[in-house]
Amino acid sequence: MPAPLPSRARPFSLAALWRWWWLPLLPAAGAGLLWRLGAAPLQVWDEARLAVNAAEMLRSGNWLVAHYAGQPDLWNTKPPLLIWLQALSISLLGYSEWAVRLPTALAALALVALVAAFARRWLGGPLAGLLAGLALLSSKGFITHHVARTADYETLLLLFLTAQLLAAFAWLQTRQRRYLLLAGAAVALAVLTKSVAGLFFLPGILLEITRRGRLSALLRQPATWLAAVLALAPPALWYWLREQAAPGYLQAVWQNELGGRMLSGLEDHAAPWYWYLTPFVSQQFLLWTPWVLLSGWLLLRRPVRRPVHRFFTLAATTGGVFLLIISSSTTKLAWYSAPLFPLLALVLGAGLAVWLRQCWLMMLRRVAAGRPLVWGLKPGLAVALLVGAAFIPSFVALHLRLGKEYRRRYDVAAFNYGPYLRWQARQPGAPTSYVVAHASTDPPISSYNAPLEFYALTARQSRHDTVQVLYPEMQGLAPGQLVVVCGAAAHQALRKYYRVQPVQAQDSCATLRVEAVLPQPPAPPAAKPAGW
Template identity: 40%
Template sequence: MAGDARRLQLPDLWNCKPPLWPWLLAVSFKLLGPTELGLRLPAALAALATTLVVYRAGRRWLGSWEGGLLAALILLTSAGYVQEHVTRTGDFDALLTLWTTLGALTWLRYLAEGRSRHAWQAGLFFFLAAFTKGVAGLLFGPGLLLATFALGQGQRLRRPAPWLAVLGLLAGLAAWYAVREHAATGYLQAVWEFELGGPALNQLEGHTTEVYWYLTSLMEVKFMFWLVPALLAGLLGWWLPAGSPGRLLARFVVCVAGSLMVILAFTQTRLPWYDAPIYPLLALLTASGLLQMARAVAAQQHWRPGPAARLAAVALVVALPYWAQCRTLARFFDRRYEVPSLLVGNHLRHQATTLPAVRSYYLAEDSIFNDSPTFYKAAMERQAGHRIVRVPPRKIAETPTGQLVVVCGAALRRAWERKYRTQLVLQTDSCVTLRLNARP
């Protein structure tokens, strides 16, 4: 933070998202310090809350605890949800997905029950979603409108509650954007450039993908194990008896998730985590289809399985996707041994413990886009009062002799040793602290 709750850092406008997520991170860092736990705990708690929401929604709409458990486990075994920038890192999208899931399911309750408080609650949740990640929090809107008519509930829109909720949402967002523009003129232009017109109309930063990219990702990786059951559930559930929970859920999820996929397909800048909000809804749809098939088979065979048998059946269904997810997470963990700069945090902590007198040094950068060294640099400066200067590869030769430099990776170390005679001060894995002596 820049010491001002309205802004992240002066005078940068590159991150033009609203401040709810940075505020939560600031609170977490205040309580836990600038640590990995402080960075990742808010996202982990948001993911846990989303999983519990899916479980409760499954119990409600699928009519049993095993339906809720199956939906929650499907979500946790979906590679599109448990991935970088969503639940695996301290980014915006885990919290965004929590709010959009709550908002969508609360709107479904409004359509089913007609209680005004559910419309107000849905408006609040979508305000929080937009206050987390701007326009991304509102992309369910067209799908919610389509679902309203697909469920035959257009009369719900003739009540004042939904429109007053929308008005309150827009008023709250307008107030924020006005305050933020006043704090730093040019903010609204940055919002257009980096969040609205820029990503929608242009493929920014080299993210060149085809219009069907999200669909193929869904089939090949992100929802690979569950896509066929989800499609069957949507197809069969669409024609269930009117008013049945299965029909309401199926039509709702097909409209909302399908609309978001279409919007993302025609947005020019496409990133892997943009579709994260659909996975809780798809998990519920998939669980609905699997549960209906299981009940049909049980009825035909005159089976009356007890709780233990039903639990075993759920475990059997998710066993293979769960194993695959564990393997994916293991590969994710192993990346720290493939990208040397991911080890810099451990080295800096070890250095602070074993060499407490070392408080001023340089930190060598590689050419890989990676925020990890940036985080650990800031953490050590705040925790230990270190003075750290980052050195990109093009400025290696400009570093004064006699100084200490932290270098991670054999290739980067060789680049420094071509420019200086060095003395090894400390080593952990492929990270070293070198003293720069005379030039060769």
């Protein structure tokens, strides 16, 4: 018998290759989650509002009550976990879009790692882990505005909701109490991220536990009650402290998050019950739909004793009940369905791994029997082509849309104050005292511009500029003052009251000097009451 080869001289093996199964996820995550993360200006609604909350929290030192424009913020009534993370990021990295979005990007990376590691552990080894991670990173419902690409609540919520589901599955498989404690911690963090939305996976999880006949065992386990305390005590303590700090907060929470969103169409976002079903049969998710159906069919065919089948039933029950909850709510927004995409990625990873193994075994049998391979392809090449057929079209479509989305969101005049103010600060003799004036023909943002408020805070805190923000009624300026405006509406609103002289300009923004106050026509006489 020949002597064994030294360890360094051993031939390459497939098992050694699978030790590095996670490497392809790195460029995919970098391209999907970090590419041009800070390039686009802050978006006008939730993202910029949170950024202002974080900046004001950092400036005031009040870490309990979120503020906007110097007042307690009762429009955004969510708990402050994400705002705390953003404030810490700004304190470490400075005032920038990158710093505001970094907590979301890190949460997205953690979610991809969690999904891939769980799939590897429970759903089919390294192949399932790799495919599940790639499926999530090529999902338009995840790599999109208001989820993984902007500084909004959804990605952090997805991380903790998914952790609840995976911890519940691990407990069903092992009965180890540590998974109950992890689930309880995930519930607490989800509620501290987005209030009641952090509980939306629990009904489906409990329904599946009951269907499997494990509810009595769950209730008899002491760790269950410790997990319940862990889940409920931190949010309850925070809500109590917040109400004590500024009474009226709980009433605002009820009106905004429960009675408002569930029972009425908040801010004209009402839609019919089937509204969330359309992305799964439209172009938004069309490239993945056949693979989801194939994966679900393959997993349903597996014996019940296998973990992949058990996970599929848990994911289907939890996802179905979650979809029913958000569909029954009157207020509907596209990103409310985002928690479904990690579940779909896990189903895809598990199902495609089963399918590829079946294809691989079929081809090896053909080789062993001396029969010709399909189209003369070798087994490894054939499997690689099948994986490419599933993923490459989705990645290409995703990144084409990312480029289009970047251009669309950047080329809006209301959002260009930040890039312009940074450009102005780099010019020789840059002004340090000026007014920033905003106006818009779009009624919802004619007197509201959260990105502008954040960029004004940035100028005050980072460059120590003296900055005043004015909205459409731009009265009260004196000759000699410098005014920054962006967009045609702001230019026209300023020139209605003043004669101005251009100082410098870039794109749709300009710095103007007020030369004189224009006389205004007298107001029309008030109408006489009827009967005069």
